[in-house]
Amino acid sequence: MRQHKLGLCKTHFLxxxxxxxxxFITKYKMFSRADKVLVAVSGGKDSLALWDxxxxxxxxxxxxxxxxxxxxxxxxxxxxxxxxQRFAEARGLKLHTVDIQREYGSSIPEIAERxxxxxxxxxxxxxxxxxxxxNRVARQHGYDVLATxxxxxxxxxxxxxxxxxxxxxxxxRQSPVLEAxxxxxxxxxxxxxxxxxxxxxxxxxxxxxxxxxxECPFSVGAKSIYYKEILNRMEAxxxxxxxxxxxxxxxxxxxxxxAEPQRTTGELSTCPNCxxxxxxxxxxxxxxxxxx
Amino acid sequence: xxxxxxxxxxxxEIKAGQTVRSALSKLEIPNEAVLATREGELIxxxxxxxxxxxxxxxxxxxxx
Ligand code: SF4
Ligand SMILES: [Zn+2]
Numbered sequence: 001m002r003q004h005k006l007g008l009c010k011t012h013f014l015x016x017x018x019x020x021x022x023x024f025i026t027k028y029k030m031f032s033r034a035d036k037v038l039v040a041v042s043g044g045k046d047s048l049a050l051w052d053x054x055x056x057x058x059x060x061x062x063x064x065x066x067x068x069x070x071x072x073x074x075x076x077x078x079x080x081x082x083x084x085q086r087f088a089e090a091r092g093l094k095l096h097t098v099d100i101q102r103e104y105g106s107s108i109p110e111i112a113e114r115x116x117x118x119x120x121x122x123x124x125x126x127x128x129x130x131x132x133x134x135n136r137v138a139r140q141h142g143y144d145v146l147a148t149x150x151x152x153x154x155x156x157x158x159x160x161x162x163x164x165x166x167x168x169x170x171x172x173r174q175s176p177v178l179e180a181x182x183x184x185x186x187x188x189x190x191x192x193x194x195x196x197x198x199x200x201x202x203x204x205x206x207x208x209x210x211x212x213x214x215e216c217p218f219s220v221g222a223k224s225i226y227y228k229e230i231l232n233r234m235e236a237x238x239x240x241x242x243x244x245x246x247x248x249x250x251x252x253x254x255x256x257x258x259a260e261p262q263r264t265t266g267e268l269s270t271c272p273n274c275x276x277x278x279x280x281x282x283x284x285x286x287x288x289x290x291x292x
Numbered sequence: 293x294x295x296x297x298x299x300x301x302x303x304x305e306i307k308a309g310q311t312v313r314s315a316l317s318k319l320e321i322p323n324e325a326v327l328a329t330r331e332g333e334l335i336x337x338x339x340x341x342x343x344x345x346x347x348x349x350x351x352x353x354x355x356x
């Protein structure tokens with residue numbers, strides 16, 4: 001089982017990682033050079049590494065930065081925006097930015113305070129908002145596909161969590177490629193899903209990519225970090241454990257381990273406010289939150 | 293015969309002449325969670341830590 005390629009010298013590592021990315025983009029039929037790709041960038045190592053790889057490989061990849069209005073001691077949102085802008089400017093790339101506070105009148109923490117979902121941490125609210133905005137911007141500007149920087153460690157941690165709670169619906173859908181289930185939804189792909197977090201970090205470092213090292217202040221004590229630590233302990237004892245965990249899951253699903261639920265999860269309707277697809281009969285979850 | 297390992301605001305004194313891997317394992321720092329650098333250059337887990345080296349660890353786990 002392949003494990004880290006961090007033993008490679010700098011030159012070879014910087015060739016190997018983009019080549020592998022290309023291989024997975026093709027193998028999983030993510031997109032081609034004819035497609036317009038929108039990369040969700042946070043200013044962190046993974047999303048900037050992904051944008052760098054796609055750009056170097058000649059894909060048409062623009063960026064989207066979503067300003068969450070999260071301050072904390074480090075002024076997280078403002079700083080991560082600056083990292084993203086500097087990256088784009090240095091390479092002459094196009095970066096779309098959406099400032100939630102400016103466009104919707106309140107920041108993520110403020111929206112969260114008004115929502116029952118967000119009483120402890122704003123993460124659920126944040127996730128719903130990011131998904132809504134990413135899809136809206138991608139559709140508005142005619143992008144064929146949305147790409148996020150999720151790496152193997154991220155995916156394995158989510159899988160761990162979904163499995164711990166036996167969330168059949170989520171397990172059915174967790175995938176490196178999410179086909180558009182509705183004409184109003186844009187496909188989503190995760191081209192870095194086969195790389196260890198350590199590898200994407202090494203790529204960013206070796207390429208001299210300046211990324212935000214600090215984390216969102218709300219990620220402190222996140223369950224996902226706890227799961228990553230557990231998985232890392234397994235990886236230390238059995239190198240390759242994370243990759244086996246995730247790839248065996250994909251294979252198991254392909255061979256029918258998770259059956260489609262009997263009744264389809266209901267037709268999607270259109271949100272009367274933002275016009276995006278939603279499972280609810282009236283306003284979508286995002287617009288309900290903003291309106292609260 | 294010692295060297296230093298830095299992780300965020302923590303500093304650890306370690307013995308020189310051992311690999312990065314062995315130093316990390318003695319400090320109980322999971323090597324999956326960090327990358328080691330010396331003078332700004334990435335080094336591998338098999339690298340031998342020399343006397344007076346200052347090894348800076350970069351945390352790679354992101355969450356949320
Ligand atoms: S940690 Fe939570 S609030 Fe912060 S960016 Fe991630 S999901 Fe949003
Ligand atoms: Zn809506």
